[in-house]
Amino acid sequence: MSLPADLGEALGGFSALGTVLVATDYDGVVAPIVSDPAAAFPLPGTVPALEALAALPGVTVALVSGRDRATLGRLSGVQSSIVTVGSHGAEWEGGIALDGEQQELRSTVLSALSVIADRFPGAAVEPKPLGGALHVRNVVDPASGAQALQEARRGPAALPGVHATEGKAVLELTVLDASKGRALTVLREQVRADAVLYLGDDVTDEKAFAVLTGAGDVSVKVGDGATAARFRVDGPADARAVFEELAALRRG
Structure with a gap:
């Protein structure tokens, strides 16, 4: 699958950086949108592409979703090499403590x-x-x-x-304030990333796109709708192609 030329160029620059964070929404990106949220399973090949990226030196991969972490882990089937952040950035490993x-x-x-x-x-x-x-x-x-x-x-x-x-x-x-943008900022600081790549399809992902202001950052809107993202692809199959292309560039 051929990606837009400008996106391919941006991925080339991103892949050459020392330490990078590759993050993505789940529904609508990793998994196609379906009528039953409990049956939203990954598009074949996408999770293996993310896990291949996570295995490369200097790469941290994260799923940042509105779903709770338990459901996100069960549906996605991702391994521990991939960071999962649930509830729009409020739920991290260790859970949430409400008073x-x-x-x-x-x-x-x-x-x-x-x-x-x-x-x-x-x-x-x-x-x-x-x-x-x-x-x-x-x-x-x-x-x-x-x-x-x-x-x-x-x-x-x-x-x-x-x-x-x-x-x-x-x-x-x-009952707690959180956002995907705040989650990306925390993750960037934790791994000391030189740049961040984020893919999202929903309105909630706009807060993530808004914090990607670094020279090497890459923001990708999946699907239609107004967006602050720099690039756009059509659907989950294109998102998978982004991850596969990035892994190939990084290995090269």
Whole structure:
């Protein structure tokens, strides 16, 4: 698969750097988007390409996802050589510790989201360690899906201490503030990366793209939609090609 010429040139420069961080969203990049979030498995060949990159000297590979780490690990099947960061950058190895007030608020959020979902056939609530997500991708009537999201924004999302993250046909509510951009900044500092490559497809990935301001940084939007990313590819197969091309360049 042929990548855009300007992206190929950027990958060539990135591959020549001493220490690099290769990070990516999961859904829509590593795994194609499917109607059932519990069945979002990696596109064949993508995880092996990431693991091949992780085995190369000076390369750290990370999955940065809105999913909780346990689900991310189960669905992706990645080995320990790949760092996993869940819950939009809030959940790292060692888990998350919520205090009593935050646990109570999380329960309130989940209950409120469930009440909303019950009123809109096809809507579903995904419990997460920090809160929950209201999915409306499977709501047959788009207007009804939009109404469900709006009710969540006006209801549980407006509670003090609740943080809302918009996505494609999903609204995630958490009781701790976190972002993929903050996660990338922490990872960059941890590994002392000379540059960072990040691929993402969703609205939540824009916060990651926003922190990639270094001369050698490479930001790639997967799919359509407005973006701050420097480059764009069509879908998960192209994302896999990015990882494979980078591994080949790095070996060379």
